[in-house]
Amino acid sequence: MTCPACEGTGWKAHERDGVRRVERCDCWREQVTARLFADARIPRRYQHCDFTNFRDYSESLTRARTRAAKLADAFPAVDRGLFLEGPPGVGKTHLAVAVLRHVVAATSARALFYDTRDLLRVIRSTYDPVVRTTEIEVLRPVMQADLLVLDDLGAEKTTEWVEETLNLIVNTRYNERRVTLFTSNYPDIPDETDTNSLLCRIGFRMRSRLHEMCDFLELRGADFRFAPANATDKELLSLAEMAREKGSRGVGAVRPMPARAQLREPHADLKWPGGRAGT
Numbered sequence: 056m057t058c059p060a061c062e063g064t065g066w067k068a069h070e071r072d073g074v075r076r077v078e079r080c081d082c083w084r085e086q087v088t089a090r091l092f093a094d095a096r097i098p099r100r101y102q103h104c105d106f107t108n109f110r111d112y113s114e115s116l117t118r119a120r121t122r123a124a125k126l127a128d129a130f131p132a133v134d135r136g137l138f139l140e141g142p143p144g145v146g147k148t149h150l151a152v153a154v155l156r157h158v159v160a161a162t163s164a165r166a167l168f169y170d171t172r173d174l175l176r177v178i179r180s181t182y183d184p185v186v187r188t189t190e191i192e193v194l195r196p197v198m199q200a201d202l203l204v205l206d207d208l209g210a211e212k213t214t215e216w217v218e219e220t221l222n223l224i225v226n227t228r229y230n231e232r233r234v235t236l237f238t239s240n241y242p243d244i245p246d247e248t249d250t251n252s253l254l255c256r257i258g259f260r261m262r263s264r265l266h267e268m269c270d271f272l273e274l275r276g277a278d279f280r281f282a283p284a285n286a287t288d289k290e291l292l293s294l295a296e297m298a299r300e301k302g303s304r305g306v307g308a309v310r311p312m313p314a315r316a317q318l319r320e321p322h323a324d325l326k327w328p329g330g331r332a333g334t
């Protein structure tokens with residue numbers, strides 16, 4: 056259907072103070088935004104997520120939502136990203152997508168969403184172990200996106216290659232002052248013997264870089280995937296209480312994973328093997 060305001064030209068005329076000017080029609084902006092959304096790779100199950108349908112029924116959820124909305128409003132005048140941490144199903148990805156969608160709609164930024172494991176799979180598919188490089192076409196959009204969401208950090212089994220690859224991406228974005236949002240199921244506890252800690256999952260170097268470039272927000276609440284669709288805030292709160300009693304530190308749904316051997320050693324960071332790909 057042809058736009059009646061501009062008859063499909065994308066430009067419309069208007070008059071101000073007796074001077075006739077042309078400006079971009081709203082339909083043109085809508086098309087640009089629609090293309091940016093399509094390019095952002097938001098998974099279908101999260102495409103509806105925004106701030107208005109985020110349920111903040113606990114104190115930590117309200118705090119996270121407020122902080123995330125502040126970033127979304129201020130973008131691109133933002134110098135720190137966000138690290139959203141909490142148990143599965145609590146709304147971390149919802150909040151990250153809400154920021155992404157707000158930013159794209161308000162500023163026409165180029166934004167990109169990636170599940171961390173999917174990203175590594177894509178990179179790995181073009182990785183040449185002999186020359187230790189990956190096709191730049193894969194990495195460039197990830198490094199250059201104005202806003203990047205890396206979902207589920209720490210879920211990938213850590214290898215030297217995974218660590219080098221993620222460090223390269225994160226360090227490049229940090230150096231170029233691009234904003235990145237991370238979500239993770241792994242709590243940021245300063246315990247290098249706990250195999251469920253973020254530290255064990257991603258390593259010292261990555262964790263300290265994340266603290267330099269992100270504000271850490273803890274989300275505590277019920278697992279939405281197991282909550283009835285019409286659950287009240289009170290019911291969600293009591294579900295959250297149950298989950299907290301069941302699991303240690305409120306991460307009941309996170310299964311222990313084997314830790315990397317070198318992380319059990321004290322001062323393991325001194326002999327950290329990663330980094331060659333990034334320097």
Ligand SMILES: [Zn+2]
Pocket residue numbers: 058059060061062063064065066080081082083
């Ligand atoms: Zn139009």
